[in-house]
Amino acid sequence: MNTTRILHRNQTATTVVRYGLMSLLALIFLFPIVFMVISSLKPDLQIMQDSSSFRAFLPVGDISFDNYAETFVRAPTGRFIFNSILTTALTVVLGLLVNSMAGFSLAIPRWRGRGLVLTLIIATLIVPFETIAIPLLLIVSRLPTIGLDGITQGWLNTYHVQVIPFVANAFSIFLFVQFFKSLPQELVEAARIDGASWFQIFANVMVPLSGPVFATVTILTFLPMWNAYLWPIMVVQIEEFRPVMVGLQYFFQLNVAWGEVMAYLTIITLPVLVMFLALQRAFIESIASTGIKG
Amino acid sequence: MTPKPFVRMWSWLGAVSLIAAACAPAATPAPTSAPAATDAPAASEATAPTAAPASTEATTADATVLTMWYHGAGNDVERTILTQIIDDFNASQTQWRVERQDFPQESYNESVVAGALAGNLPDIIDVDGPIMPNWAWSGYMAPLQLKEGTLDNFLPGTIGTWDGQVYSVGLWDAAVAVFARKSVLEANGIRIPTIEEPWTFEEFDAALVTLQGTGEFEYALDLGTAWTGEWYPYAFSPLMQSFGGDIVDRSTYLTAEGKLNGPEAIAFGEWWQSLFERGLAPGTSQDGADREAGFIDGRYALQWNGNWAALAAIEKYGDDLVFLPAPDFGAGSTIGAASWQFGISAKSQNQEGANAFIQFALQDKYLAAFSDGIGLIPATASAAALTKNYAPGGPMEVFFQLSQAQALIRPPTPAYLSAALVFEKALADIANGADVTTTLDAATDEINADIESNNGYGFK
Numbered sequence: 031m032n033t034t035r036i037l038h039r040n041q042t043a044t045t046v047v048r049y050g051l052m053s054l055l056a057l058i059f060l061f062p063i064v065f066m067v068i069s070s071l072k073p074d075l076q077i078m079q080d081s082s083s084f085r086a087f088l089p090v091g092d093i094s095f096d097n098y099a100e101t102f103v104r105a106p107t108g109r110f111i112f113n114s115i116l117t118t119a120l121t122v123v124l125g126l127l128v129n130s131m132a133g134f135s136l137a138i139p140r141w142r143g144r145g146l147v148l149t150l151i152i153a154t155l156i157v158p159f160e161t162i163a164i165p166l167l168l169i170v171s172r173l174p175t176i177g178l179d180g181i182t183q184g185w186l187n188t189y190h191v192q193v194i195p196f197v198a199n200a201f202s203i204f205l206f207v208q209f210f211k212s213l214p215q216e217l218v219e220a221a222r223i224d225g226a227s228w229f230q231i232f233a234n235v236m237v238p239l240s241g242p243v244f245a246t247v248t249i250l251t252f253l254p255m256w257n258a259y260l261w262p263i264m265v266v267q268i269e270e271f272r273p274v275m276v277g278l279q280y281f282f283q284l285n286v287a288w289g290e291v292m293a294y295l296t297i298i299t300l301p302v303l304v305m306f307l308a309l310q311r312a313f314i315e316s317i318a319s320t321g322i323k324g
Numbered sequence: 325m326t327p328k329p330f331v332r333m334w335s336w337l338g339a340v341s342l343i344a345a346a347c348a349p350a351a352t353p354a355p356t357s358a359p360a361a362t363d364a365p366a367a368s369e370a371t372a373p374t375a376a377p378a379s380t381e382a383t384t385a386d387a388t389v390l391t392m393w394y395h396g397a398g399n400d401v402e403r404t405i406l407t408q409i410i411d412d413f414n415a416s417q418t419q420w421r422v423e424r425q426d427f428p429q430e431s432y433n434e435s436v437v438a439g440a441l442a443g444n445l446p447d448i449i450d451v452d453g454p455i456m457p458n459w460a461w462s463g464y465m466a467p468l469q470l471k472e473g474t475l476d477n478f479l480p481g482t483i484g485t486w487d488g489q490v491y492s493v494g495l496w497d498a499a500v501a502v503f504a505r506k507s508v509l510e511a512n513g514i515r516i517p518t519i520e521e522p523w524t525f526e527e528f529d530a531a532l533v534t535l536q537g538t539g540e541f542e543y544a545l546d547l548g549t550a551w552t553g554e555w556y557p558y559a560f561s562p563l564m565q566s567f568g569g570d571i572v573d574r575s576t577y578l579t580a581e582g583k584l585n586g587p588e589a590i591a592f593g594e595w596w597q598s599l600f601e602r603g604l605a606p607g608t609s610q611d612g613a614d615r616e617a618g619f620i621d622g623r624y625a626l627q628w629n630g631n632w633a634a635l636a637a638i639e640k641y642g643d644d645l646v647f648l649p650a651p652d653f654g655a656g657s658t659i660g661a662a663s664w665q666f667g668i669s670a671k672s673q674n675q676e677g678a679n680a681f682i683q684f685a686l687q688d689k690y691l692a693a694f695s696d697g698i699g700l701i702p703a704t705a706s707a708a709a710l711t712k713n714y715a716p717g718g719p720m721e722v723f724f725q726l727s728q729a730q731a732l733i734r735p736p737t738p739a740y741l742s743a744a745l746v747f748e749k750a751l752a753d754i755a756n757g758a759d760v761t762t763t764l765d766a767a768t769d770e771i772n773a774d775i776e777s778n779n780g781y782g783f784k
Contacts (some may be wrong), residue, residue, distance in 0.1 A: 263434050267444065
C-alpha cells in the first residue's frame with residue numbers, strides 16, 4: 031500500500047515537474063510573440079520606456095490600434111499580403127504536385143538509374159541559394175514571357191518569377207521518397223495486379239495515405255516562401271509585386287517607428303501561425319514517422 | 325489521419341491560388357512602364373514648392389518616359405516632396421516625363437546591383453555618396469552633364485566625383501557634432517569650443533574625465549555604438565582621420581598600409597579602446613533605446629550625433645543646447661560627409677532627359693523643401709537662407725557651417741564598399757578589447773587583399 035502511494039506520489043511529482051518545465055519553455059517561446067503583439071498596441075515612446083521592465087509584456091498604458099492603421103498608410107500593406115498569399119499558395123500547390131510525383135517516381139517504380147537521379151537531386155541540397163542567385167537572376171531576366179502583350183523578354187517584375195524557380199524542391203522530393211518507401215509495398219503490388227496505372231496508384235493509393243508528408247511539405251514550403259526576401263529584392267523592382275518581407279523594410283526609416291513595425295509583424299505573422307496550427311498534428315506525425323528533424 | 329482533410333487542404337490552397345491569380349493585375353514587364361506611386365500623400369510640414377498644374381497628362385502624353393528609382397519607400401515626407409519636383413518637371417516641358425519607383429532604403433543597393441546585372445536599371449537612380457565610386461567603376465553610372473557653374477556653390481560633400489568627373493549630386497548633406505548642454509560645461513569649467521578653435525585632444529579627453537567624475541551621468545560621451553553599419557565609418561573614421569590615420573591611403577587608393585595601421589591610427593585605436601575601458605562611453609552592447617533617449621534624458625553628458633537628431637534635442641534643452649565641432653586630435657577637425665545623391669544609369673538611352681531632370685531638381689526651392697521636410701542640410705547657402713532651421717540665426721545654422729568647414733568625404737574609391745565593413749568590424753573588436761595593433765594590421769591586410777583582387781579598382 032505504502033509502496034503504491036509512494037509510486038503514485040513520485041509519478042505526480044514527475045508530472046508536475048515535467049509540466050512545469052514544459053510551461054516554462056512554452057513561456058520562453060511565447061515571450062517574443064507576446065512582446066510583439068503587446069508592443070504593436072503602444073506608441074513608440076512607451077515601447078522604449080517599457081522595454082526594460084515586465085510592462086513590456088502587459089497591455090498597459092496608452093493602448094490603441096493606431097499602429098495597425100498606420101501600417102496601411104505608410105505602405106501598401108494589403109497589397110504586399112495579397113502578393114505573398116498568391117506566390118506562397120501557388121508555390122505550395124504546385125510544389126506538392128510536382129514534388130510528390132517526383133518522389134513517387136523515385137520511390138515506387140523500379141527503373142535503371144533512379145538511385146543516381148535521387149542522389150543527384152539530394153546533392154543539390156548542399157548548394158546554398160545565395161550561390162545560385164545571380165546565375166538564376168541572369169537566366170530569368172532573359173526568359174520569354176507569353177502574355178497579353180505577346181512575347182516579351184524577361185521574367186522580372188512578375189509573380190511567376192517568384193514562384194516557378196521554387197516549385198521543384200530537392201528536400202521535398204526527399205521527404206516524399208522517404209514517406210512513400212515507408213508505406214506497405216503490398217498496396218502497390220495489389221493495385222498493379224488490378225491493372226492500375228502508375229498515375230492511378232499515385233493518385234488513388236499513395237496520396238490518400240500520405241497526409242502527414244503533404245502537411246510537412248506544405249509547412250516547409252510555406253515558411254521560406256512567406257519569408258522570401260533576397261530573391262524578391264533582386265527580381266521585383268515594382269511595388270505592386272513586392273511580398274511582405276520586402277514591405278517590412280518600409281518601416282525602417284532614420285527614426286524607426288517601432289510600434290508600426292510590431293503591428294506589421296503581427297499582421298504578417300498571423301498567416302504563419304494559422305497555417306502551423308492547422309497542420310501541426312500532421313506535421314508532428316510526419317516528423318515522427320520519417321525521422322526528420324524540422 | 326484520414327485523407328479527407330488533405331483533399332480539403334489541397335482544394336483550399338488551389339482555390340486561393342486560382343482566385344488570387346485571377347484577381348492579380350497583368351504582369352508589368354519592365355520598369356519603363358512602372359506605375360506612378362500609388363501611396364497616399366501624407367501630411368508634411370515641408371516647405372511647399374511651386375504647385376504643379378492639376379493635370380499634366382495633356383502636355384506630356386507623347387513625352388519620352390524617364391524611369392527613376394528612389395530609396396525612400398515608406399518615407400511620406402520625402403515621397404511628397406519628390407513627387408512635387410517630378411510633377412513640376414513634367415509640367416515644365418513636354419519632351420520628358422519622369423516616372424518614379426520607390427524602394428525601401430535597406431534593400432535599395434541590392435536592388436540596384438541586381439538591376440544592373442539584369443540590364444534593367446532605370447534612367448535616373450539615387451545613390452549613397454560613398455557607394456557612388458563603386459557603381460561608377462562597375463559601369464552602372466554615367467557622368468552627369470550639368471550646365472557650367474551649376475555646382476559652384478554646392479557643399480563639397482554633396483558632389484560625387486569619380487575619375488575626375490561628377491557622377492552624382494545631392495540636394496542635401498548631413499553633419500555630425502558633439503551635442504552638449506552649455507550649463508553642464510560651464511558648471512564643470514569646460515571651455516566651449518568653436519569651429520575656429522575646437523577642443524584639442526587633451527582638452528576633450530580631460531572634459532570627458534571631468535564629466536564622468538561628476539557622478540551625474542551614466543556616461544560622459546555617447547558615441548552611438550548601438551548604431552551598427554554605415555554609422556561606424558561615417559561617424560568614427562573622421563576621428564581617426566583627425567589623428568592622422570585613414571581607412572585607405574588617399575594618395576594612391578591602392579593600399580591601407582601605413583594609414584589604417586600606422587602610428588596615428590594605432591594612437592586613435594588605443595584612445596578609442598580606452599574610452600570603453602575607462603567607462604567613459606557605452607560599448608557595443610549599447611541598447612538602441614538608450615542611444616535614442618540617453619542624452620535627452622540627461623543620462624549622457626555629451627553625444628556624438630547628426631543634425632537629423634538635433635530638433636528633438638533642441639525641443640528638450642532649448643537655448644541651453646550647443647552643437648560643438650569635432651575635436652582636433654592633431655591633424656585637424658573632420659566630420660563625415662556625403663548623403664544620398666542623384667545620378668544617371670550608364671545604360672540609359674535618355675541621358676539628356678535624365679540630366680535635364682537633375683538640373684531641374686537642383687533649384688534652391690527644392691533644396692529648401694527637402695531640408696524643411698526631412699531636416700537635412702541644404703546643399704547651398706542660398707537654399708539654406710530659405711529654410712527655417714539653417715538660415716542665418718536658425719537653430720541649426722551651425723551644421724551648415726560645420727559641413728562647409730570640416731566635411732571630409734569617405735574615401736572616394738570603389739574599395740570603400742568592402743573597406744567600410746572591415747573598418748566597422750575592427751572598431752567594434754577594439755572597443756570590445758581586441759589588441760589594437762593586431763586588429764588594425766588584420767583589417768589593413770583584408771582591405772589590401774580586396775584591392776589587389778580587384779586589380780586596384782582602376783587606380784593602377
